[in-house]
Amino acid sequence: MRRFFVRPEHVRGEELLLVGEEARHAFEVLRLGPGAKALAFDGAGREYVFEVTSASSKALAGRILEVREGKGILPLSLTLVQGVPKGRKMDLIVRMGTEAGIDTFIPVVTRRTVVRFEEKASSKVLRWQRIAREAAKQSQRTTVPSVLSVCTLEEALWQVDSSDLILMPWEGERQRTLGEVLARNRQARQVVILIGPEGGFEPGEVQEAVAHGAVTVSLGPLVYRTETAGVVTAAMVIYELVLRPFP
Amino acid sequence: MRRFFVRPEHVRGEELLLVGEEARHAFEVLRLGPGAKALAFDGAGREYVFEVTSASSKALAGRILEVREGKGILPLSLTLVQGVPKGRKMDLIVRMGTEAGIDTFIPVVTRRTVVRFEEKASSKVLRWQRIAREAAKQSQRTTVPSVLSVCTLEEALWQVDSSDLILMPWEGERQRTLGEVLARNRQARQVVILIGPEGGFEPGEVQEAVAHGAVTVSLGPLVYRTETAGVVTAAMVIYELVLRPFP
Numbered sequence: 001m002r003r004f005f006v007r008p009e010h011v012r013g014e015e016l017l018l019v020g021e022e023a024r025h026a027f028e029v030l031r032l033g034p035g036a037k038a039l040a041f042d043g044a045g046r047e048y049v050f051e052v053t054s055a056s057s058k059a060l061a062g063r064i065l066e067v068r069e070g071k072g073i074l075p076l077s078l079t080l081v082q083g084v085p086k087g088r089k090m091d092l093i094v095r096m097g098t099e100a101g102i103d104t105f106i107p108v109v110t111r112r113t114v115v116r117f118e119e120k121a122s123s124k125v126l127r128w129q130r131i132a133r134e135a136a137k138q139s140q141r142t143t144v145p146s147v148l149s150v151c152t153l154e155e156a157l158w159q160v161d162s163s164d165l166i167l168m169p170w171e172g173e174r175q176r177t178l179g180e181v182l183a184r185n186r187q188a189r190q191v192v193i194l195i196g197p198e199g200g201f202e203p204g205e206v207q208e209a210v211a212h213g214a215v216t217v218s219l220g221p222l223v224y225r226t227e228t229a230g231v232v233t234a235a236m237v238i239y240e241l242v243l244r245p246f247p
Numbered sequence: 248m249r250r251f252f253v254r255p256e257h258v259r260g261e262e263l264l265l266v267g268e269e270a271r272h273a274f275e276v277l278r279l280g281p282g283a284k285a286l287a288f289d290g291a292g293r294e295y296v297f298e299v300t301s302a303s304s305k306a307l308a309g310r311i312l313e314v315r316e317g318k319g320i321l322p323l324s325l326t327l328v329q330g331v332p333k334g335r336k337m338d339l340i341v342r343m344g345t346e347a348g349i350d351t352f353i354p355v356v357t358r359r360t361v362v363r364f365e366e367k368a369s370s371k372v373l374r375w376q377r378i379a380r381e382a383a384k385q386s387q388r389t390t391v392p393s394v395l396s397v398c399t400l401e402e403a404l405w406q407v408d409s410s411d412l413i414l415m416p417w418e419g420e421r422q423r424t425l426g427e428v429l430a431r432n433r434q435a436r437q438v439v440i441l442i443g444p445e446g447g448f449e450p451g452e453v454q455e456a457v458a459h460g461a462v463t464v465s466l467g468p469l470v471y472r473t474e475t476a477g478v479v480t481a482a483m484v485i486y487e488l489v490l491r492p493f494p
Binding site for chain 2: 008009041046072073074075096099100101138139140141174175176177178179180182183218219220221222223224225228231232235236238239240242243244245
């Protein structure tokens with residue numbers, strides 16, 4: 001079911017009201033009319049199942065059928081494609097990434113990956129899955145993220161091909177900030193974040209990702225390490241798509 | 248000198264153009280006219296010293312006098328008031344917080360702080376200062392953050408009293424999200440973030456902070472540990488105030 005954003009102050013008793021961009025999208029693009037059922041989230045941890053009672057491109061009113069207290073429920077799917085860094089850093093990435101809302105991790109080998117994977121890869125993946133399970137419990141997330149098998153960047157790009165938005169933070173990108181891209185893609189619900197290993201991605205890899213639909217973005221003036229970049233990007237994505245009020 | 252946001256595409260050769268909210272603020276509030284000097288940042292790591300050539304409440308044009316490649320220069324001051332958690336977690340907080348743009352850390356003892364501070368406090372502070380120095384170097388930050396002495400929450404509140412915005416992420420806040428507050432405070436340049444220790448702040452402490460001007464906010468549906476909450480909040484603040492285009 002499609003999830004819409006409702007401002008907390010637009011929920012009154014059994015009624016809720018979608019306005020602005022959300023109403024327009026629901027009415028004009030998805031053509032929801034009286035009787036249709038949908039989900040709304042308020043960005044502060046509550047989720048509502050509602051039935052549409054009236055709709056126009058300015059406002060859509062609904063009657064609430066069910067309220068879910070959704071701590072840990074994120075109305076987004078966030079995938080982190082992560083170039084595997086050295087040592088135990090990937091443990092920290094899975095730990096913090098789970099807390100920060102990632103629900104699928106795809107560890108990738110890139111040209112600058114230093115670690116060698118052979119038969120050990122599957123035991124590492126099992127270990128990361130265990131870490132994700134523990135972290136999900138501690139952060140009260142209702143679903144446990146998946147950690148997929150280690151693959152190449154190209155394989156990962158094929159896997160995420162049909163997502164709404166593929167973000168590639170890249171220090172070579174000097175024009176387009178993450179803010180501009182997210183502000184234009186507020187309806188995105190399946191978001192992929194591509195982060196390189198310690199040395200970053202090579203130019204050829206950036207081109208390859210762009211050919212698969214990735215958008216290169218600047219994260220601003222700060223320089224983040226590979227183990228921090230994914231968490232920071234996830235926080236920014238959640239901020240724009242879940243916490244920020246619609247204009 | 249006051250810093251304004253300029254869109255990267257509004258910088259052409261020696262000329263730059265401020266529009267929207269930035270132009271209005273510069274012209275109507277700060278009354279900048281031809282001849283005045285100011286700074287502009289583009290959110291992607293460049294900073295410009297410019298002289299105003301023409302100004303109205305719609306647009307302000309300037310001639311660029313100097314371009315600074317500002318990787319590591321953040322056009323904000325970010326203070327983290329952090330309830331000291333157990334064990335070595337504060338090391339991680341200072342490490343990642345420095346990377347995430349914090350420039351002043353104020354470690355505080357709160358009612359739920361478990362750690363006991365006696366004569367050891369100053370050696371701990373020295374250790375955190377060393378960590379901040381190392382982290383600043385690695386993240387190419389041009390300034391090293393300060394770690395102030397351990398104090399009580401009340402003392403910290405007095406210290407940050409005159410800031411533009413004091414944010415208190417709090418799980419008891421179910422209405423107001425960080426997104427709403429930041430979207431209304433885009434001109435804020437001195438931002439303070441208050442994070443409790445493991446058990447969070449006690450209700451009395453929340454009241455005390457609010458009395459000092461703090462605004463309680465929800466960070467959304469996810470539950471963050473104390474060692475992650477500050478970094479996540481800092482990323483969100485930078486996103487809204489530095490990366491996101493002005494409307």
